[in-house]
Ligand SMILES: Nc1ncnc2c1ncn2[C@@H]1O[C@H](COP(=O)(O)OP(=O)(O)OP(=O)(O)O)[C@@H](O)[C@H]1O
């Protein structure tokens with residue numbers, strides 16, 4: 001059995017819904033071995049961020065070296081990096097160890113408004129880290145900060161994606177979780193040539209803590225296993241949709257998403273397929289509904305399984 005390894009370079013969320021904790025849960029659920037370099041410790045729960053404690057440069061460098069010298073990742077993601085100094089340390093390690101399949105989630109502000117990236121660090125993100133990224137996954141406010149453009153409609157979102165692409169990253173994915181009054185949560189991918197939209201039904205819930213981290217970690221898991229960017233994003237969209245659709249209802253504020261939901265849905269789908277097969281054979285070869293059995297069997301292939309919700313993908317222009 002091949003063991004694919006994924007690394008997250010991010011902050012710790014004591015509440016377990018975002019940051020390192022969300023990333024490792026997602027890696028585990030999607031079948032990759034998870035590793036972490038912790039850049040900062042936050043005291044955090046579903047009510048907000050109560051404290052931010054960045055790690056020393058030395059502590060971060062040593063963690064990166066420990067991974068680099070023994071456990072090369074098949075893919076990595078960055079999350080909360082906090083300062084320009086930390087960004088430069090991380091960028092240097094990616095170059096030194098020649099790590100590939102790099103997903104940059106340019107975390108800036110927590111949903112409650114706490115700052116997770118210093119203002120001066122935006123420049124370092126643009127000049128040191130984005131040129132090394134295969135995929136960068138800003139939400140709308142982050143895309144505005146990186147591009148210097150205001151995003152008000154799909155045209156301005158495309159312009160922002162083009163601007164961010166100029167910084168040297170291969171793919172720009174502007175996420176649509178922050179849009180309001182839309183029927184769909186639509187993420188826009190730009191690969192330097194074409195735009196592709198990944199849409200799902202917008203779910204009405206306050207339990208969206210950690211959506212961005214979980215989404216980027218799922219993309220990283222897919223890339224670590226050799227999926228293309230497009231396939232990894234489809235997987236991530238399905239994973240996050242299931243995680244938001246089936247919240248855990250813990251804490252009294254904005255609760256975490258459910259990292260178990262996707263795999264439980266997949267297992268349920270496979271169980272249904274097997275049960276249908278058994279029905280079929282125990283009926284002495286008499287098919288109850290050939291069509292239904294066929295549809296279930298098809299759904300059991302890795303690509304087609306989808307749980308609860310549908311994700312729509314379309315090229316733009
Ligand atoms: N209410 C929702 N219904 C369906 N999908 C959603 C919803 N909110 C977010 N998403 C999806 O979750 C993923 C993460 O997007 P989002 O814009 O919320 O990230 P983020 O703001 O970076 O998250 P975070 O606050 O954790 O940093 C995207 O694929 C987005 O479309």
Ligand SMILES: Cc1ncc(CO)c(N)n1
Pocket residue numbers: 010011012013018019020042044079080107109110111116209210211212213
């Ligand atoms: C540690 C950490 N990273 C990222 C986010 C963004 O969701 C958060 N709230 N906390």
